[in-house]
């Protein structure tokens with residue numbers, strides 16, 4: 001047994017205090033799609049007000065893990081999740097938890113922009129309306145405006161809020177989807193390859209936005225782009241065929257990873 | 272005779288195809304430069320040259336030979352110039368009947384002579400036809416095969432022929448429709464020459480059973496279509512009241528809630544419902560539903576007829592459920608999964624997602640389906656003939672009987688009919704009105720359906 005000196009304990013506690021609090025936590029998460037197992041005992045902490053990037057080759061289970069965090073896997077009949085996932089210490093798969101409330105707290109932005117075939121205004125107002133967040137039209141207008149501003153879209157659309165959201169460009173649509181997610185004031189925002197359908201300029205805008213959003217939200221982002229992970233995230237988790245290979249500060253992961261597979265992936269040797 | 276000729280042409284075209292393909296394949300071409308077309312195209316091209324001109328000629332010949340022969344026979348009939356058009360028709364049909372061997376009375380010498388003339392013309396005609404077809408086939412085959420050269424663009428010319436053929440096929444449907452509309456309009460105009468259009472369009476009384484022959488006893492008659500149209504819309508409205516909610520709700524349940532097994536059982540069942548002949552629905556309406564409706568009406572103290580608008584409309588509604596349900600089903604299925612997920616991810620429940628996202632997104636498709644169903648309801652005949660009434664009444668009581676446009680058309684045309692009488696001609700005017708209504712509904716429906724297709 002290794003007995004720590006008092007000083008060492010002190011040091012550890014100090015380090016723990018500097019680390020942001022854990023917002024969400026996955027403990028031995030297994031996911032099966034029918035007979036096929038897609039995740040194997042994943043343990044991962046998501047820290048508050050940080051951007052956590054999930055990287056790894058296609059099909060390694062990044063999206064699957066992400067979709068466990070707001071129980072989007074519930075909408076897939078054959079998906080089965082076991083293990084424990086907590087939000088502020090509460091088990092999100094507890095039968096007492098209302099999945100509708102959970103998803104209001106843990107929002108999501110998808111790979112392909114998916115605005116509703118409604119006006120820009122209605123797209124953003126959708127969430128506040130169904131959750132009854134506002135008492136009158138003025139308050140709703142306020143939420144729509146502030147959400148669009150936070151999503152850095154307001155200036156581009158303020159004169160055409162009544163036009164269809166599907167008529168925007170791809171990058172604008174994706175920022176509209178982010179605004180839509182922000183409008184219900186979530187605590188965590190999950191993003192599944194939010195830039196993969198966007199051109200470089202739109203991507204830069206969304207990345208900039210993610211960096212700003214970190215101040216108020218906890219963000220988990222799946223990305224295929226190593227540069228993007230390096231640019232926007234503070235922590236990075238590397239997945240490989242259903243296993244979490246390694247997790248740590250982004251800087252360390254990209255300069256001095258512990259695992260050979262991480263190194264190979266980052267240097268482009270596979271994936 | 273003509274049948275053999277068609278067979279002969281097909282055979283000749285087949286042979287030409289083989290010869291052409293063989294010639295296209297022969298070393299003579301391939302050796303020098305790259306051939307333009309593959310041998311199969313040379314073969315097809317030769318076959319087209321061989322078969323098509325002869326085929327078209329034969330069709331035209333068959334189409335016109337009888338009228339030409341009739342004209343010649345009548346032309347040489349003594350004293351035919353003084354005959355009127357219908358007398359000529361009578362005469363020629365008598366001559367043809369005698370020629371075919373069915374003799375009702377001893378033919379006059381003139382008729383016998385005309386029959387001999389007819390027979391000789393017919394024989395001449397078939398020999399001429401045979402000769403021309405054989406010549407066309409021979410010349411076509413010769414030209415078609417001779418045309419095969421290394422750089423001969425057989426691919427393009429085959430392509431062009433196929434395009435022409437497709438255009439012709441699409442014209443068949445259009446021309447037939449035009450013909451139907453024209454004949455309908457023609458008869459309807461005959462009607463309006465006898466009954467003023469204003470009376471027909473705005474009249475509130477419909478009593479068409481007037482005397483056709485002088486010896487019949489009947490009423491004065493009135494041809495106001497409003498009560499009949501009213502009946503059609505009353506029955507259709509009842510039908511839609513049954514079909515729209517049931518159809519849409521079943522579509523929502525099937526696409527959004529039902530599990531795979533339930534869907535696998537119920538969807539084919541719905542399709543069976545769509546395949547039941549309307550006359551069977553008619554039995555059901557008249558034998559089962561109408562008595563039920565009547566006793567229901569009487570038990571709550573409402574005047575109830577044995578055949579009620581409710582019975583006919585209700586059963587028609589059931590007939591239309593699969594219609595609306597399957598078109599709504601398509602409309603829901605066309606909404607991408609990503610949009611549903613977007614709504615769920617915002618914390619919307621299934622019901623909210625359906626009401627606020629899916630229904631608005633699918634609405635144009637659903638409206639299109641509803642309009643198509645409505646146009647079916649307006650034109651539906653069998654159920655109402657069996658289960659609705661005959662007397663035109665304007666009543667809002669669904670337990671009373673009403674009559675519809677289609678029922679009236681049927682009753683006007685069965686029994687004694689004479690085509691210079693307003694009673695019979697009224698059927699065509701009603702038919703025209705029905706046609707215009709359903710055409711309008713279909714146009715609007717197709718438009719809305721198309722609009723929603725463009726959205727994603």
Ligand SMILES: Nc1ncnc2c1ncn2[C@@H]1O[C@H](COP(=O)(O)OP(=O)(O)O)[C@@H](O)[C@H]1O
Pocket residue numbers: 033038056057058059060061062063064065076078
């Ligand atoms: N809806 C599903 N049904 C069945 N298998 C799925 C489904 N979604 C993902 N999978 C499987 O789970 C594994 C992980 O997929 P995913 O999480 O989407 O990977 P990633 O996002 O890392 O590319 C893959 O092997 C994939 O085939």
Ligand SMILES: [Mg+2]
Pocket residue numbers: 062063064192222
């Ligand atoms: Mg993925």
